[in-house]
Amino acid sequence: MENLIANLLLLLLGWAWLDALRAREMAIGLARRACAKSGVQLLDQAVALRRLSLRWTRQGVRVHRRYRFEFSEEGIGRRQGHVILTGLRLESLTLDMSEHLSQHLAPDPDSGAEQRP
Numbered sequence: 001m002e003n004l005i006a007n008l009l010l011l012l013l014g015w016a017w018l019d020a021l022r023a024r025e026m027a028i029g030l031a032r033r034a035c036a037k038s039g040v041q042l043l044d045q046a047v048a049l050r051r052l053s054l055r056w057t058r059q060g061v062r063v064h065r066r067y068r069f070e071f072s073e074e075g076i077g078r079r080q081g082h083v084i085l086t087g088l089r090l091e092s093l094t095l096d097m098s099e100h101l102s103q104h105l106a107p108d109p110d111s112g113a114e115q116r117p
Contacts, residue, residue, distance in 0.1 A: 041075065062087035
């Protein structure tokens, strides 16, 4: 019985790790496309996980992740953007374009961001 519980725990940890990697790769791809669409440069080609929580959805409990990334307008300075995913579904993508202007990009239904029901 102990072996069964240990194996189930290892499977659960492995699934959580793979799900986190898939969500991170999706966030990087979304940030890359948003930067290209907006004509800015994604810096460091990476996103950083800022917040992790659980959310209830119609499909049940999903992991809610907020990622931060940095980009540059015309190679001057560093600006921040955010990608918010619930499960593997894009909730929000925001680019802080200037001191007084923020661009919020709505999820594109054709972007493939909703891979899971």
